[in-house]
Amino acid sequence: MSGRFMLFASAMAYCLALTAPVYAQGVLPGAKNGAEQGNDAAGPVGGVVGGAVGAVTGGINGLIGIKERPRFKQYVIEQHPQVFHYKKPVAVGAVLPAEGVQYYAVPAEYGHVTYQYADVNGEVVLVEPSTRRIVQIIQ
Structure with missing residues (x-):
């Protein structure tokens, strides 16, 4: 071969x-x-x-694509979202608590994103609101 x-x-x-x-x-x-x-x-x-x-x-419909991540992260920084202080590691698959997390809509200019974003310990994450599961960390 x-x-x-x-x-x-x-x-x-x-x-x-x-x-x-x-x-x-x-x-x-x-x-x-x-x-x-x-x-x-x-x-x-x-x-x-x-x-x-x-x-x-990655990069699948519903998530922020590779090329859009830096621009989206800058957008979030400029928005000054409420930071949620989480005592566990911030990781894909982690489920956030039901109380205290503020979720925000992702503007359409970043694609057809089906999740919302939050600032968790200074990390920008996409979250499935119905399950509160982190589906993407924006690096």
């Missing part, structure tokens, strides 16, 4: 082994976006590596 095929097969096996919270970040659209960016930067091997990385970092 060729080296490219082995690298591609390894990347795909890794993607399939990911847990549910990672899938919530958008494996397939993220893989496509990463593969396109990697291929543009480093050819076919870059496309394979970019696809694997993109599968982990």
